Amino acid sequence: MVEKLKVGIIGTGGIAMGAHIPAYLKCSDTVEIVAVCDVNLAQAKKCADQFSIPYAFESYENMFDEVELDAVSICTPNKFHCDATLKALEAGCHVLCEKPPAMSYEEALRMAVAAQRAGKILTFGFHYRYTPEVEALKRFVDANELGDIYTVKVTAMRRRGIPGWGVFTNKELQGGGPLIDIGVHMLDTALYLMGYPEGETVLASTYQKLGNKPGVGLNGPWDWENFSIEDLAVGMIKFKNGASLLLETAFAANIEEDDVMQVTLLGDQGGAKVFPLKIYQEKHDTLVDLTPVYLQGKKPRDKEIEAFVNGCLGGVHPSSNPEQGAILQQLVQAIYQSAGENKAITLSGVEV
The missing domain is CATH 3.40.50.720 (NAD(P)-binding Rossmann-like Domain)
Structure with a gap:
């Protein structure tokens, strides 16, 4: 036994x-x-x-x-x-x-x-990382079906999705808002599919426009009077390998959809959107869209x-390891630092 x-x-x-x-x-x-x-x-x-x-x-x-x-x-x-x-x-x-x-x-x-x-x-x-879409796309990426992935867009946006429970709006306990909560999920997904490159330069802005006043909450009412986080963050990351990444993440923004979690990748041999998974390529002098017809699996958690x-x-x-955790945390910190200091941040190498 x-x-x-x-x-x-x-x-x-x-x-x-x-x-x-x-x-x-x-x-x-x-x-x-x-x-x-x-x-x-x-x-x-x-x-x-x-x-x-x-x-x-x-x-x-x-x-x-x-x-x-x-x-x-x-x-x-x-x-x-x-x-x-x-x-x-x-x-x-x-x-x-x-x-x-x-x-x-x-x-x-x-x-x-x-x-x-x-x-x-x-x-x-x-x-x-354990969703069937990401697992499938990772196999395509590892087989070089997308080629050199040179630019990526990361989206983690909610229309009015400020958590009305827990400590999610408490900067002292959480360190930030949507970027460090839902944004890191899509950022990690993108970095994982890209091979976890190290960042070189970060330029970002954060905003507090909706969370610090009362309003409609799709996740229940929140404590708007003690709202100490950003409700939206946007940024651009340039990596040491020459690739770039655009990021937008929000708990509350005036968008059409209630909730958008998406990663879009562009490579020189193909591109992809992850949720739901669709791959875009040129094969045999023909532009093709590749859509999986059977993706099932256990719950990601x-x-x-x-x-x-x-x-x-x-x-x-x-698959997730301490060095990747350090790379991601460096990028998150640089996004907040860039927003706070209103300037681009140059990153040092990550050595564990």
Whole structure:
């Protein structure tokens, strides 16, 4: 009988109870959720009771001291990602940390170095990589069907989608707004398909035009009087390999659609839109559109957890790694810095 992977959960909010824990339970042949922790002990106990998890703690320090764990999921607000990751790695655990990796590039580097020294897996919750569209397109990209991908557009826009729950509008706890929440999903998807090039120059602007006043909320009412994040960010990234990327992301904008999550790639052998997947090429002196007719699979978050578990048990490591986390966090930080200083930001190389 194979010994089960002993897993702990740090943070027992919606992402933990709605995604991570159910996904681990689907891996019950190889996984045992041993403990949960939350600064709200009552919430931790409620979660433990609901999912029949043996132990509930108020702090991850106590959890690491009192139970033996092999791996953890970190599902806290962004502010606590770095410290929780460092403590988990120090305790000898593999780590799946929800996106974004951290609050700053410096924190992401510390996390990457700690994972390298500990010899443990550190991966991040970029579950869009596990959508059937991205998995299929990645196979085409790896087969050079798009050729040299030289420019990309990233869109993560909502018409009136400011979260009316949690701490999503609290800059101190989150580090930012739509860019660091939904924008990083599409940015990571684009970078993943591009081969994760390093950035060279970033020019960006952020705006707070709609979130700081009352209005219609498709995700419920929000605390507009304490709205401390951007409601829209736009930017351009030039990469060291010569490629470029345009980004637009918003929790609230005057657009037609309620929600748009899209990545568009242009290469010298073909182009693609990812959601839904369509590939555009020229073959045999003919312009062709290629549309998959059968794309199915498990839920992306389930596949993300499966990949993490498999890596922890000695299989192939998850695709998202600490160096990529550092590259992405550097770009996010540069976008905010460029917007704040109203100038282009030149980036240094990422060395882990």
